[in-house]
Amino acid sequence: MKARVQVMLKDGVLDPQGEAVRHALGTLGFDGVEDVRQGKVIEIALSETDADAARARVTEMCERLLANTVIEKYEVELL
């Protein structure tokens, strides 16, 4: 079973990298870009075959390593 984890900065946390990308898009002539947020996607291959167990396992991985929950939020998707 595969899991895909998306880690993003929480709403309201300033994202300097997203701001830099937004500026660069403006420089390239892309008008109307109001906001850019940059995050991470992490794909994990698991030997687990039970969906609930896999989700619980990956959620624990997020809490303990993959996300810094002080500033980041995450979503777990099973593929």
Added chain:
Amino acid sequence: MKAAVITFPGSNCDRDLAVAFEAQGARVVRVWHKETELPAGLDVVGLPGGFSFGDYLRCGAIAARAPIAQAVAAFAGRGGHVLGICNGFQVLIEAGLLPGALMRNAGIKFVCRNIGLRVETAQSAFTAQWGAGADITLPVAHHDGNYTADADLVARLRGEDRVALRYRDNPNGSTDDIAAILSANRRVLGMMPHPERAISPAQGGTDGAALFRSLMDAFVPA
């Protein structure tokens, strides 16, 4: 005083930190990140600046889960003194030994220059010799030094006198101009500026030496 300096893959201020301890007469043991135990009889553990494990995922995140990090956490849990500088500060936060988060600098740029700081408390083995209210100058060199804390945490840090250093001219967007914080028991210090890079006139400054003198005083009875 007996100090350990941890080396992670990518640490580049570990030797400087060892030299800074030794310059004050400390015995220094260098410890590799794959070790699972610290040497016996330590007074202080230093986590150096530089990088660690490519700073993949987040700065300090992988180092904080390295085998030696558990030994450092246990040492801190027993009341040991731990000094984390720059990447070492990031490791301490990722390891949960200090609260908050260190994010990308608000101005996006890597900041590398001497910077003015105000010492906010003398109530620690690290800051006693500087004295509260002292104006000092230390180098900073970081990309992710933007200390981020919510209002509750800032209030707690202020109320418990745990802000050790503040920037006089905030270079990275840090909340409340915070450059260094102490743990609740005041024995773990995390700081973005580099005291080990300011211990001799040849380095362009000497304001960092007082931190290491303070530690010597704390662990060698006068």
